[in-house]
Amino acid sequence: MSSRRDFIQKTALAAFTGAVVPNLVKAANGHLPSTAETIATGATILFQGDSITDAGRDRGQYYANNGGGMGSGYVRHIVTHLLGSMPQKNFRFYNRGISGHKVFQLAERWDDDCLQLRPDVLSLLIGVNDFWHTIDYGYKGTVEIYETDLRKLLERTKKALPQVKLIIGEPFAVAGGSAIDERWEAFAGYRPAAKKIAADFGAVFLPYQSIFDEALKLAPAEYWTPDGVHASMAGSYLMAKAWLEGWKRI
Numbered sequence: 001m002s003s004r005r006d007f008i009q010k011t012a013l014a015a016f017t018g019a020v021v022p023n024l025v026k027a028a029n030g031h032l033p034s035t036a037e038t039i040a041t042g043a044t045i046l047f048q049g050d051s052i053t054d055a056g057r058d059r060g061q062y063y064a065n066n067g068g069g070m071g072s073g074y075v076r077h078i079v080t081h082l083l084g085s086m087p088q089k090n091f092r093f094y095n096r097g098i099s100g101h102k103v104f105q106l107a108e109r110w111d112d113d114c115l116q117l118r119p120d121v122l123s124l125l126i127g128v129n130d131f132w133h134t135i136d137y138g139y140k141g142t143v144e145i146y147e148t149d150l151r152k153l154l155e156r157t158k159k160a161l162p163q164v165k166l167i168i169g170e171p172f173a174v175a176g177g178s179a180i181d182e183r184w185e186a187f188a189g190y191r192p193a194a195k196k197i198a199a200d201f202g203a204v205f206l207p208y209q210s211i212f213d214e215a216l217k218l219a220p221a222e223y224w225t226p227d228g229v230h231a232s233m234a235g236s237y238l239m240a241k242a243w244l245e246g247w248k249r250i
Helices: 004-026 074-085 103-108 128-136 142-161 183-200 208-215 231-247
Strands: 044-049 090-097 123-124 163-171 204-206
Touching: 004 204, 004 208, 004 231, 044 074, 044 163, 074 090, 103 142, 128 142, 128 163, 128 183, 142 183, 163 231, 183 204, 204 231, 208 231
Parallel strands: 044 090, 044 123, 123 163, 163 204
Antiparallel strands: none
């Protein structure tokens, strides 16, 4: 009985990562053609965000493709996959996520941690702290401030780097995580704000909330993201799978 149950679970997980995740990303980006093969050899790909992107990276190891500088989260899964599967492209990857940051803090360090690197592809996941810190840290932000700040940041980026390609991750909060309670109902507005901004800037949008919601059908929140915000190794793998699907459409 146990072996049969294990088989069913493995089959369901294979179907989820092989079909459900790609279909969710495709549905969120059906208006965008598949273009990843046009990313130039030697392109610079920059990951930006908060602790989900930071994932404990060694900030002293800040050169391109430095393993310690990638952290232990979804960025590492992505970088190892693309470096290993596309050695001929000589991509240059950087992770500049910083734990605890909100959009306005990204803006304060943007010249050093984005513009001077001149990324060809900018991947940005930000927003959870713009809400979370209103609960626990006295931050006075609102969804309107989040949207305004993020638009200004991307306008500044496109002005400096008009050819940059954008990937925007959906900020998420997974029900059942230890940090998630009824106060997080107000966070729901941040997700459509990020999606609208992605559409307005022609960015690939990664529907992380939908992906984790579907993943709860296979395993509880503690398996994917114990506190509902920070991904486990399994959750980081799902995020990377989604990102790599989105990569096909940049």
